[in-house]
Amino acid sequence: MTNRIEHDLLGDETLPDNAWYGIQTLRALRNFNITGVPIHHFYDLINTLAMVKEASAEANHELGILSSKKTNAIRQACMRIREGELHNQFVVDLIQGGAGTSTNMNANEVIANLSLSIMGHEKGEYQYLHPNNDVNKSQSTNDAYPTAARLAIVLSTQTLIYALSSIKKSLEKKSEEFSGILKMGRTQLQDAVPMTLGQEFKAFAVTLGEDIQRIEETSKLLCEVNLGGTAIGTGINTHKDYAKSAISHLARISSLPVVAAEHLIEATSDMGAFVSMSSIQKRLAIKLSKICNDLRLLSSGPRAGFNEINLPAMQAGSSIMPGKVNPVIPEAVNQTAFQVIGHDLTVTMAAEAGQLQLNAMEPVIIYNILNSMKMLSSAIYMLDHRCIRGITANKEHCHHQVKDSIGMITALVPYIGYDNASRIARNALLSRSTVGELILKESLLDAATLDRLMSPQAMLNPMETPYEAAI
Known part of the structure; x- marks a missing residue:
């Protein structure tokens, strides 16, 4: 393997010639070994970085400050990256110091070297096309990186929304399938x-x-x-028409409704939209975890629990207890939810840690939101395909629990009064008689009326008779 020498303000470094990244990426690779999760773990972020660089090149060319030759090479390089080429060259850890500079430079260097190859030059021959002077022209990490991150999050929501839509349909199908199965609702268990x-x-x-x-x-x-805001939002080092042009090209390239923020200085330091998305991820995680808690309770048993539903058996549940099958899919979703909730706390603290015109903690914000998006999408897909679709109901057991439940008395309160209902409920509990048996015994209602009032039609819908006229 041959090597090449590159130079930056700290001196010279040797890179293997098969590396498409450059010296600044190499330094970041050495410095930031934190999560073990490199940029290429999130392909949407690579693609949006390429989109931002392509849009910037197009704008600079349109304004007469980047040659056609360089623009064409950068355009082709960005398109090839968006088609999946060289994703493994985006190697920097997602969590890093420098407010994302290492991620931005990783993109600049890979795109520059691929552009050089397209132009017929060798990697590192930056005198022909430079990572900073050309690929990063009219940009700063502080506007290019968060713009790419925002669009990466938007693109990643498409997978999450698809998973949510799918599981919603599966739950609706189960709702129809189980529509005739009467059971007891519960409060405080x-x-x-x-x-x-x-x-x-x-x-x-x-x-x-x-x-x-x-x-x-x-x-x-x-x-x-x-x-277009560059370092702090003032737009230093850009043409006066650059921001408008670059955003127009970015909207076209990404097919997303990209618009300029109202105030670029505010937008450069504000993390509000990131916080909102993280909060929604937390909200979704809490809902998923609650649903999985319910599924585990409803399927508990099989003989000493609720046993109202059966979850599909996915694997043996114990190394010591033969025949035991655990609700492993809901359990895994619960754990995913706990992690996502923790991610949201990290995002909250990082957003609060911003100082003056920049938030240097953006990398950990972006890492956690993208990670939550990926985890939620995978967990929902798993819950849908490996649990929800295979659930069956124990109809007779559900009906038996309703028949024997003391809770049935609530449906009769408008007809026998609260005091009578309380006494009947207590006596039924002590005597282990049914509510219906005691009501007939005390002649509070006749058998025909009792049957009508305890029918599913009567118990599952609002009353047709006004409450005052019922007693």
Whole structure:
């Protein structure tokens, strides 16, 4: 393997000639060995970095400050990277000092060297096309990096929204399948009032569906970028028309509704949109974890628990207890949710840590949001395909629990009064008789009326008779 020498303000370094990155990336590779997660773990971020560099080159060429030859080479290099080429050359750890400078320079150097190759030159011959002077022209890390990060997050939401839409449909199908299965609803883990298993699964579908809209709304905030603001938002070192041109090209290249932020100095230091997206991820994680808690409870047993539903058996559950099968898929989703909630705390603290005209903690913000996006998408896909779609119901057991439940008395309060209902409930609990048996014994209602009032139609819907006229 041959080597090449590159130079920066700290001196010379030797790079293997098969490295498409340069000296600044090499230094960052040595300095930041923190998470073990390099940029290429998140392909959306690589693609949006390439989009920003291509849009900037197009704007600079349009304004007459970058030659056609260099522009064409940069354009081709960025397009090839967006098609998946050289992703393994984006090697810097996501968490790094310098507010993302190492990530930006990793992109600048790879694009510069690929452009040089397209132009017929060797890697490192920066006198023909330079990472800073040409690829990074009219940019700073402080506008190029957050712009790319924002769009990477927006692109990654597409996978999450697809997963959410899919699991919502699966839950709705289960809702229809279980629509005729009567069961007891519970509050504080105690018997409450009857419902159907279908209604329970419909509620799961609705609560997850709500977050699709929240994610889409927040994505619009992330499409407001500070590209053209350069170092602190003043636009130093740019043509007066650069920002407008670059953002127009970026919108075209990305097919996203990219617009300029209202105030570039504010936008350069503000982390508000990142915080909002992280908060929605936390909200979704909490909902998913709650649903998985419910699934684990409803399937508990099989003989000494709720045993209302059966989760698909995915693997043996114990190294010591034969025949035991655990709810491993919901458990894994629970753990994913805990991690995402922790990510949100990190984002919160990092956003608060901004100082004056820049937030140097952006790398950890971006790492955690992109990581949460990936984890949530994978966990939802797993929960959908390896759990929800295979759930079955224990219909007879559900019906038996309703019949024997003390909670049935709530449906009769408007007809026998609260005091009578309380006494009947207590006596039923002590005597282990059913509510219906005691009501008939005391002649509080006749058998026909009792059957009508305890029918699913009566118990699962609002009253047709006004409350005052019922007693």
